[in-house]
Amino acid sequence: MDYVYGPGKNHLFVPGPVNIPEPVIRAMNRNNEDYRSPAIPAMTKTLLEDVKKIFKTTTGTPFLFPTTGTGAWESALTNTLSPGDRIVSFLIGQFSLLWIDQQQRLKFNVDVVESEWGQGANLDILAEKLAADHAHTIKAICIVHNETATGVTNNLATVRKLLDHYRHPALLLVDGVSSICALDFRMDEWGVDVALTGSQKALSLPTGIGIVCASPKALEASKSAKSVRVFFDWNDYLKFYKLGTYWPYTPSIQLLYGLRAALDLIFEEGLNNVIARHSRLGTATRLAVEAWGLKNCTRKEEWHSDTVTAVLVPPYIDSTEIVKRAWKRYNLSLGLGLNKVAGKVFRIGHLGNLNELQLLGCLAGVEMILKDARYPVKLGSGVAAASAYLQNNIPMIPSRI
Amino acid sequence: MDYVYGPGKNHLFVPGPVNIPEPVIRAMNRNNEDYRSPAIPAMTKTLLEDVKKIFKTTTGTPFLFPTTGTGAWESALTNTLSPGDRIVSFLIGQFSLLWIDQQQRLKFNVDVVESEWGQGANLDILAEKLAADHAHTIKAICIVHNETATGVTNNLATVRKLLDHYRHPALLLVDGVSSICALDFRMDEWGVDVALTGSQKALSLPTGIGIVCASPKALEASKSAKSVRVFFDWNDYLKFYKLGTYWPYTPSIQLLYGLRAALDLIFEEGLNNVIARHSRLGTATRLAVEAWGLKNCTRKEEWHSDTVTAVLVPPYIDSTEIVKRAWKRYNLSLGLGLNKVAGKVFRIGHLGNLNELQLLGCLAGVEMILKDARYPVKLGSGVAAASAYLQNNIPMIPSRI
Amino acid sequence: MDYVYGPGKNHLFVPGPVNIPEPVIRAMNRNNEDYRSPAIPAMTKTLLEDVKKIFKTTTGTPFLFPTTGTGAWESALTNTLSPGDRIVSFLIGQFSLLWIDQQQRLKFNVDVVESEWGQGANLDILAEKLAADHAHTIKAICIVHNETATGVTNNLATVRKLLDHYRHPALLLVDGVSSICALDFRMDEWGVDVALTGSQKALSLPTGIGIVCASPKALEASKSAKSVRVFFDWNDYLKFYKLGTYWPYTPSIQLLYGLRAALDLIFEEGLNNVIARHSRLGTATRLAVEAWGLKNCTRKEEWHSDTVTAVLVPPYIDSTEIVKRAWKRYNLSLGLGLNKVAGKVFRIGHLGNLNELQLLGCLAGVEMILKDARYPVKLGSGVAAASAYLQNNIPMIPSRI
Amino acid sequence: MDYVYGPGKNHLFVPGPVNIPEPVIRAMNRNNEDYRSPAIPAMTKTLLEDVKKIFKTTTGTPFLFPTTGTGAWESALTNTLSPGDRIVSFLIGQFSLLWIDQQQRLKFNVDVVESEWGQGANLDILAEKLAADHAHTIKAICIVHNETATGVTNNLATVRKLLDHYRHPALLLVDGVSSICALDFRMDEWGVDVALTGSQKALSLPTGIGIVCASPKALEASKSAKSVRVFFDWNDYLKFYKLGTYWPYTPSIQLLYGLRAALDLIFEEGLNNVIARHSRLGTATRLAVEAWGLKNCTRKEEWHSDTVTAVLVPPYIDSTEIVKRAWKRYNLSLGLGLNKVAGKVFRIGHLGNLNELQLLGCLAGVEMILKDARYPVKLGSGVAAASAYLQNNIPMIPSRI
Missing domain, CATH: 3.90.1150.10 (Aspartate Aminotransferase, domain 1)
Structure with missing residues (x-):
């Protein structure tokens, strides 16, 4: 090497x-533990409750996937949509491009709205598309809150206003990877249906948790979504949530303790x-x-x-x-x-x-x-x-x- | 809590x-790093080379997915098979059952060979099925090397012998989650096409890396496999391997250093x-x-x-x-x-x-x-x-x- | 190496x-800090208060010397005695022998009471000496509570009874290195004047803090004790205690946090x-x-x-x-x-x-x-x-x- | 708190x-060990050999005391001098003042050469004193290489030149606490007899090791020095050096590994x-x-x-x-x-x-x-x-x- x-x-x-803060590094400096003992579910319960706060949601359901942001994207899409579904997606930089690539490979019918790199999502075109879509063929709007490649923050409040204005039922799926917990993000207020982030961004943890938060409408959509999914399936989690054991497969003990410490620091700072x-x-x-x-x-x-x-x-x-x-x-x-x-x-x-x-x-x-x-x-x-x-x-x- | x-x-x-050994805990006790600096690819290169040794393969291609064993299963299946493909799978305990459940949800045609829990895979039935399958409708044999729920180790050498005996071209996909790096496992000698394990098992790391190793035949199969996949797609990795940057998305810096330390300990012990x-x-x-x-x-x-x-x-x-x-x-x-x-x-x-x-x-x-x-x-x-x-x-x- | x-x-x-418990290892896993910021004195104050509990004293004054048990011995002796002072000391194993060697090299007049290794301190001889010492020439009794070389625990309650019985004013200095925080030790009840231990024993920390606790009578004795001392002088600490900055020279930040964690674990267990x-x-x-x-x-x-x-x-x-x-x-x-x-x-x-x-x-x-x-x-x-x-x-x- | x-x-x-570098924090992130096993003496041997390099000495003998700089001062003085010995000492700031205070309390006859704070040691006066001292009543020159309170570095080469010029046999004792391993310090070339530093300074470790290095002349002086000392006595260390077990009392395992890592980093950088x-x-x-x-x-x-x-x-x-x-x-x-x-x-x-x-x-x-x-x-x-x-x-x- x-x-x-x-x-x-x-x-x-x-x-x-x-950068990971020292208290978080310390919290993760530990041996493995049995994740089926009463300790880990008890801690997980607090994590799921507290993680909602960084999405500013009270009605959302969070999932802590052992994955990266890319996996979180996949989970957001496959749980809510079916192959062939039309989605409007904004191409404004490398990360929105990669998400669109994923959307296409997952067999959705992606209606790409492209801007020059350095510009935000073209919401005028969105307005046009929504206005024209009387049949509600658009099943979802996919938008990156903050495009990390160009340093561009999109205006999600406006997206919501447009959807409301046109009374359009499309789901609103948001990549908040480089925004949530750093920029002002309001899941409930903006009517975001799926929001997601990764542990190695504003939460200041190592890579390894893809955090996905689903609105009640998104959960409802997941019941009829036909996309094939297993590892990223919300339903497996929901079953274990009901059982109170929380984990369909082995989580990273270290990241759970790290997330606990990271949230504690964030709440302490406010x-x-x-x-x-x-x-x-x-x-x-x-x-x-x-x-x-x-x-x-x-x-x-x-x-x-x-x-x-x-x-x-x-x-x-x-x-x-x-x-x-x-x-x-x-x-x-x-x-x-x-x-x-x-x-x-x-x-x-x-x-x-x-x-x-x-x-x-x-x-x-x-x-x-x-x-x-x-x-x-x-x-x-x-x-x-x-x-x-x-x-x-x-x-x-x-x-x- | x-x-x-x-x-x-x-x-x-x-x-x-x-249990994680102290030298590995120490190696992971660190801040994040830029994974696009020259340091991480240089280390990754050694990891990919060395991880092959624990599979006892020289011809295999390893992938270090930021996921768990469940994700590694999915990667093994979706990269090599197409929906509707017939696979023979052995149900002998909870983990083989979960894998079979995944196989079914991924839309394969699963030919389940069940044994009583506590018994190994019924290889006589496999022999019968192979013997009968002149048309080579069986695309893959899926078998758990060591069923963790019952403490049963299957005889993979025999599986290989049967395939050879019947000159059957089916892929051999092996869950080595609780075997690789602890039991005698010989990927090349036994002609295993995809083998996989998780970091939190015999490698004695935290959860978070799903290690999948593919034979040349498996890589070849991946070119025509129709299963939808993005996060778990080998091809994205192969592209970045060629570029020498190795990572299509952010890996866990801590787990890479941990894996380096874990492999060093294993090779030191022998x-x-x-x-x-x-x-x-x-x-x-x-x-x-x-x-x-x-x-x-x-x-x-x-x-x-x-x-x-x-x-x-x-x-x-x-x-x-x-x-x-x-x-x-x-x-x-x-x-x-x-x-x-x-x-x-x-x-x-x-x-x-x-x-x-x-x-x-x-x-x-x-x-x-x-x-x-x-x-x-x-x-x-x-x-x-x-x-x-x-x-x-x-x-x-x-x-x- | x-x-x-x-x-x-x-x-x-x-x-x-x-063995150091994981929570203590974690607490010490940190960078240095300025020990003159308000944070360290605030923590030190809690440590000094809480460390008294493990000596079972409310009237004692503790000192956290950056040293080992050998240094703590020296501090106990030189702060309370003058060269030539007669002390009665019990030789029952290697550690009492080393302490006696130190007492002699520090120029005290050591009256050694030897027992066979494997036996406890001969308290009958102590009784005789106290009975005979009408002139109170004996200035201190030095005794190891638990002789680590032979696994012998002396009966300190009896020592106190003898001193009381003969109304003898000798100071009672106790090596509690392998006893305090593990065996029943009662500084106040037994009228111990100086008790000491080391961080690497029952407190389960790394080596590096010699903890010395002095009774009011010992503090009084320190005012007239003629033994030369600087590093181990209580008086320098007492000055800084009054100032509220606590440290006459740089403490180990890591050990302070470690001690905090160790005490927390002890009090939690009880x-x-x-x-x-x-x-x-x-x-x-x-x-x-x-x-x-x-x-x-x-x-x-x-x-x-x-x-x-x-x-x-x-x-x-x-x-x-x-x-x-x-x-x-x-x-x-x-x-x-x-x-x-x-x-x-x-x-x-x-x-x-x-x-x-x-x-x-x-x-x-x-x-x-x-x-x-x-x-x-x-x-x-x-x-x-x-x-x-x-x-x-x-x-x-x-x-x- | x-x-x-x-x-x-x-x-x-x-x-x-x-600041402690991450590799050193990692090296210290460990459980205790038996310091009498073969491992610790083997490592100690390399430490003693390598630590000489940071003093730029080949003839010196180093001691790694479990103490702070203040303790290292005491060790330097009491091992080489007898009460009443005349020493010339320079007062140029708070740390030289504290050392002089220690010298006086240890009963030496301190000939203080004071400068205004912000100025270096007055070497003209030293020259005068050496010139006048035909009887060689001056037993030692004590000088702080770098006064931490005022940011003043003294010229040790000149001190040596003066001693040589007047053929004066006084020992040269140097506080190198904030210089060694950061400033140019040459023990052998400058004929320094005792040099010392603390682990928490340029070595970038936690507090806890007082490193004292003695020239052959200083070792010789220690044979006749009458100052009372036990914990800080070089002779106890020398005995254990001969035995190959190195430690008269328990060292901090963590600091030994930390020192190993710190020296490795220094030698790597050069x-x-x-x-x-x-x-x-x-x-x-x-x-x-x-x-x-x-x-x-x-x-x-x-x-x-x-x-x-x-x-x-x-x-x-x-x-x-x-x-x-x-x-x-x-x-x-x-x-x-x-x-x-x-x-x-x-x-x-x-x-x-x-x-x-x-x-x-x-x-x-x-x-x-x-x-x-x-x-x-x-x-x-x-x-x-x-x-x-x-x-x-x-x-x-x-x-x-």
């Missing part, structure tokens, strides 16, 4: 997997404070990018993402080299540009258990890398812009007042 | 998840020594059961499992109470009897990173529990029988000579 | 350092339940030794120790070989015979965070080793004797009822 | 205890690269301080410390408030001003396992805090100055090229 030790901490600023912290970090990052004279991949302010910023580099720079150099010289992990924006953007992930000084260290590093790459950045300029904002906005740490 | 602390170590003798240790632990357990005057759920010696022993209790005892009491009074975790043998057997798992004195502590505990349950056991009798055997057979620890 | 990996858990049965558990484990061990036909190094029942049992081997066996073999073949760590009893005894430590099945595994191992050494032990006999007692006496785990 | 959780990493910039990294971090910090328009507590460049920078604040600011605010608002731990410079300086520790982006995050934080305190700092100015230097000087990480 290549040996890659560098002194000091790795500065982890990819948009997932993200979910809305967590969201406000992400807003601060996102704003600070964008101010730095502006100060550097660089462009955000995201075209309009309304789509700015508070969890990831994709930074466009000038044509004479290869963003892949920026990312390589960050790792090789500064022990800084940045996100690559993917697919259409490969070489054109690098990404700063600012989600999860992260604070302002960590971000400022990252921004200072980016400045040096830009200079390494002969971009005429003024060193300190981005940090200055970000800290001018932050110094006015960081709250005292409540537990330390 | 119910609080369940008890002093001292938990004695974990369920047949999975099993895979055949690991297997021999399981044989010692299995034999010792069976000698204890005999000394207690109890019956092994497994009917014949040829099927005796070296990874799990299901012990039949007298009719006046409820084995579920044995398991409860073990946990509540002795901090000992035993396996429940499942489904048809619920209440009738309790199970002692003796697989994974375990040594003889740990087992003897467990056996001493079982004796006390049996006495608690008013079974007229002679205290010390099982331990005496087991240690008489072990004292003659335990080797010196090579690193300490 | 010699590589010494063996599969499975190491069975740690030396009388210190002992200190008296902890003591009762040690009594069970001690009794069970002695019953096994008897069943093997071997002798306890401890000569009389009144001195039997519930934390360590020193087992005499027949003359044709070298106990050092027993200990070596235990480690080399069975991954079992037993205690060596030390000094006068080297080669003649091996020791089973049964203190700290340990449960009955762990002990039975150890006893089963000892039986096999004895057989290896050609001692005609009946395999299973010790385990049978121990479990016959334990099966009648182990309580249900309260948190699991 | 006050609860003090804040999101994200704590930014630990006190000059000890310092000791001289470690020193160069500290030089970079020190220079960058001083450039930032200058850019902020603030003064370094250290008066002359020749004394500048590469491990800690004490920053003078304007008279209208209380530096204690800076430190409090850093912790309460920014999760940043800075060093307080101590004693004479309390309220006047805050300290930035930049030693141990630390990299440039971590430092830049800290500097950005300090800027915001200064602004909070109404000091008219230009945000980004310090970061700009530091990164202008760093961008030119950071090497590529060798393992990643």
